[in-house]
Amino acid sequence: MADDVIYVNAAEGAKRVMNNTKLYAKLLVKFKEDPSLRQIDEALAEKDMEKARSAAHTLKGLAANLSLLELFKQVAELESQIKAGSAEDSQLELVKSVNEQTLTEIEKVITQYA
Numbered sequence: 001m002a003d004d005v006i007y008v009n010a011a012e013g014a015k016r017v018m019n020n021t022k023l024y025a026k027l028l029v030k031f032k033e034d035p036s037l038r039q040i041d042e043a044l045a046e047k048d049m050e051k052a053r054s055a056a057h058t059l060k061g062l063a064a065n066l067s068l069l070e071l072f073k074q075v076a077e078l079e080s081q082i083k084a085g086s087a088e089d090s091q092l093e094l095v096k097s098v099n100e101q102t103l104t105e106i107e108k109v110i111t112q113y114a
Contacts, residue, residue, distance in 0.1 A: 006069045007098070007105040010113070013067035024066075025113035028106045031066055034059070037099055040078070044087055053082045063102075071095070071102045 014024045036059035043052035056079035063072035074095045081087045 007071070007102045008109055009067040009069055010109045013109075014113070016065065016067065021113040025110045027066060028110050031062060031068075032103060032106065034062060036062065037096065040095075041092065044082075044092060049082055049085060049087075052087065053079060056082055068102050068106075070098050074098045 008028075010024070013028075014021050017023045017027070036055045039055035040052050040059065043049070043055060056075055060072060060075040060079055062068075063075055074091070078087060078091045078095050081091055
């Protein structure tokens with residue numbers, strides 16, 4: 001991935017909660033526990049496209065609300081593929097990879113804001 005990829009836009013995320021950086025950090029901690037990605041993976045393995053779509057939609061919304069930009073972008077693509085009935089393994093793997101990098105960046109923001 002290019003160096004200009006933004007995983008966490010902390011300034012925008014904090015702005016969404018009226019610049020309450022402690023609240024934003026708390027929401028990021030809560031995000032780390034969200035089961036949506038695991039649910040997507042399990043649902044796709046079970047070929048349950050509706051469950052996968054629902055979990056992808058949830059994860060996409062969380063990513064948008066917390067300004068997790070690259071995760072939002074990649075989950076939106078995965079959700080689109082799921083809706084079309086043709087979720088690609090490569091896209092799921094990309095989402096997992098982006099999620100890992102996002103979690104690394106989240107740790108930095110939590111340390112900075114908490």
